[in-house]
Amino acid sequence: MTALQMPILDDGDDALDRINDYFYEQGWTDGLPIVPPTPERVERMLAGMPAHDADELIGAVPPKFGHATLRQVAVNAVMAGCKPEYLLVVVAALRAVMEPAYGLEHRQTTTHAGAPLIIVNGPIVQRLRINCGTGVFGPGWRANATIGRALRLVLVNIGGAGPGVDASQTGHPGKYTYCIAEYEAANPWQPLHVERGFCPEQDVVTVVNAEAPHSMTENVQTEPLEIMRTFASSMATLGVNNLYSQGHPVLALGLEHVQYLADGGLSKRDVQTALFEMARQPWGLMKNRGKSKGPRFPEFVDRSDDRSMVPIINAPEDLIVIVAGGAGGKSMFMPTAGGQSLSVSKLIEP
Amino acid sequence: MTVISTAFAPLARVTAEGVGRVALPIVVVPHPVGDRDESVVHGRGAEIAALCAQLLTTPAAQLEREFRSKQFPLPDALMPR
Numbered sequence: 001m002t003a004l005q006m007p008i009l010d011d012g013d014d015a016l017d018r019i020n021d022y023f024y025e026q027g028w029t030d031g032l033p034i035v036p037p038t039p040e041r042v043e044r045m046l047a048g049m050p051a052h053d054a055d056e057l058i059g060a061v062p063p064k065f066g067h068a069t070l071r072q073v074a075v076n077a078v079m080a081g082c083k084p085e086y087l088l089v090v091v092a093a094l095r096a097v098m099e100p101a102y103g104l105e106h107r108q109t110t111t112h113a114g115a116p117l118i119i120v121n122g123p124i125v126q127r128l129r130i131n132c133g134t135g136v137f138g139p140g141w142r143a144n145a146t147i148g149r150a151l152r153l154v155l156v157n158i159g160g161a162g163p164g165v166d167a168s169q170t171g172h173p174g175k176y177t178y179c180i181a182e183y184e185a186a187n188p189w190q191p192l193h194v195e196r197g198f199c200p201e202q203d204v205v206t207v208v209n210a211e212a213p214h215s216m217t218e219n220v221q222t223e224p225l226e227i228m229r230t231f232a233s234s235m236a237t238l239g240v241n242n243l244y245s246q247g248h249p250v251l252a253l254g255l256e257h258v259q260y261l262a263d264g265g266l267s268k269r270d271v272q273t274a275l276f277e278m279a280r281q282p283w284g285l286m287k288n289r290g291k292s293k294g295p296r297f298p299e300f301v302d303r304s305d306d307r308s309m310v311p312i313i314n315a316p317e318d319l320i321v322i323v324a325g326g327a328g329g330k331s332m333f334m335p336t337a338g339g340q341s342l343s344v345s346k347l348i349e350p
Numbered sequence: 351m352t353v354i355s356t357a358f359a360p361l362a363r364v365t366a367e368g369v370g371r372v373a374l375p376i377v378v379v380p381h382p383v384g385d386r387d388e389s390v391v392h393g394r395g396a397e398i399a400a401l402c403a404q405l406l407t408t409p410a411a412q413l414e415r416e417f418r419s420k421q422f423p424l425p426d427a428l429m430p431r
Contacts (some may be wrong), residue, residue: 064365064367065369165364
């Protein structure tokens with residue numbers, strides 16, 4: 001294992017272009033200009049986690065196994081444009097993707113088009129103004145833009161997953177930044193972190209290696225079963241990895257849809273169970289297409305019967321259901337690579 | 351020694367460096383391998399079998415000289431930065 005020695009440069013009055021050219025040439029950026037990580041800026045960033053030693057090792061990031069000390073993470077957070085108070089979210093997200101269940105080693109280098117989607121829950125969402133409403137996946141909010149970008153820069157600069165090593169055939173825009181919050185105030189059910197055993201007042205990140213969001217429009221139907229039918233058709237397509245290898249795909253319910261579902265008497269678990277049952281394809285249609293059948297392929301699928309229906313998840317609770325976005329009749333679906341990379345939730349610790 | 355497909359050759363080099371094996375002998379086969387028929391995989395193996403045998407029976411010091419600075423072809427469609 002080697003420690004990455006990221007140089008901390010002094011930026012003079014007119015040196016910004018030169019510094020950015022140098023960082024780009026070294027392969028230390030995502031292609032966008034960075035904020036030069038001067039010693040002063042790095043120290044200010046580290047002040048965002050005052051209880052921790054700057055040399056504390058968060059972990060060795062694959063595939064290069066560079067040592068992610070708190071200082072090195074802070075350098076990348078500065079480069080990404082983070083405020084110091086964002087640092088603890090970046091660190092929590094890094095700790096989460098380094099959990100074995102996430103499978104960072106293969107997520108960093110796969111041909112699949114996944115990126116670490118960071119979902120933030122808890123009071124910190126309001127405190128840091130992490131967008132959870134209108135335009136949740138889009139630009140305009142510094143916390144969303146820079147927290148996700150900081151994690152990406154850590155994965156590239158410390159983990160070594162730059163262009164070429166990251167073998168993603170197409171990549172996707174979420175590889176620049178992919179950070180959202182759940183709109184807990186609009187959620188009639190338990191928010192994600194509470195569903196996973198945390199207290200409502202705790203701050204939590206959940207990471208899941210997700211494809212780009214796919215919009216599911218249902219502006220006409222208001223009956224829960226019909227809304228769910230539209231979702232199921234959009235989610236269990238023959239090209240989606242989860243059909244062949246399941247895992248933890250994400251459903252981000254829009255405000256109108258979640259209200260219709262709740263008003264119809266459905267709980268979150270009802271929604272998960274319904275989509276577990278409905279988002280399927282017959283084995284006979286998919287057995288010789290798509291991709292190889294991955295780990296955790298459901299044992300209950302009868303492979304001797306072409307009519308046996310294959311779900312995109314192994315159990316209802318494997319579908320991550322959150323509420324996010326603004327007004328309108330759209331929800332978002334985010335497939336994942338499948339069962340080899342699962343979601344992980346981590347407490348955000350000061 | 352590591353056998354890797356073209357898409358992952360840069361990964362093999364970075365990983366080897368990361369674990370302190372900068373001169374690791376790396377053999378590159380055409381991509382993809384996963385999800386291909388067994389006959390295709392056997393064919394890829396047959397094409398490199400002699401080379402693998404040679405690498406496994408060559409003194410390590412000699413291989414180190416060869417592989418420390420060896421350049422591997424970049425994956426297809428990787429644009430220059």
